[in-house]
Amino acid sequence: MAILPIVMYPDVILEQKCDPVIAFDKKLAKLLNNMYETMLEADGVGLAAPQVGVKQQIAIVDIGDETGKIEIINPKIIQIEGEQTGPEGCLSFPGLYGEVSRPFKVKIRAQDRKGRYYELKADDFLARAILHEIDHLNGVLFTTKVSHYLKEDELERYEQE
Numbered sequence: 001m002a003i004l005p006i007v008m009y010p011d012v013i014l015e016q017k018c019d020p021v022i023a024f025d026k027k028l029a030k031l032l033n034n035m036y037e038t039m040l041e042a043d044g045v046g047l048a049a050p051q052v053g054v055k056q057q058i059a060i061v062d063i064g065d066e067t068g069k070i071e072i073i074n075p076k077i078i079q080i081e082g083e084q085t086g087p088e089g090c091l092s093f094p095g096l097y098g099e100v101s102r103p104f105k106v107k108i109r110a111q112d113r114k115g116r117y118y119e120l121k122a123d124d125f126l127a128r129a130i131l132h133e134i135d136h137l138n139g140v141l142f143t144t145k146v147s148h149y150l151k152e153d154e155l156e157r158y159e160q161e
């Protein structure tokens, strides 16, 4: 496995719609393994393929809860419900945090690394992380949804809660 360089804003690849994955092969498995390593190394909870320079609908999420690692390929959002507002950051924007409102619950349909379809329901922080990564696959960055940027002391207040 290898740590991949993370693409930083304002690289154009971050604002492009990604192509669907067609080949569920060894190359995809290797990319997913490397993305996971890269995400852990960067201390992130999610990473999308365009953030490592690959314009394909591939993302991983792991918020460190009992759900563990989620590999999300060619996702569709089936259902959303409720609303939550909270702090958000992005590995392509180091040191930048803002308040973002998102649905509280989400249900997605996606494919795993073998191409098998699955459905997943998530709420709260996991829903936020999944929706953030799916946005990346559509070329949508969290900065387009920030209601206000958080200064260091405001962010610390959130972390203490």
Ligand SMILES: [Zn+2]
Residues within 6 Å of the ligand: 089, 090, 091, 092, 132, 136, 142
């Ligand atoms: Zn991001």
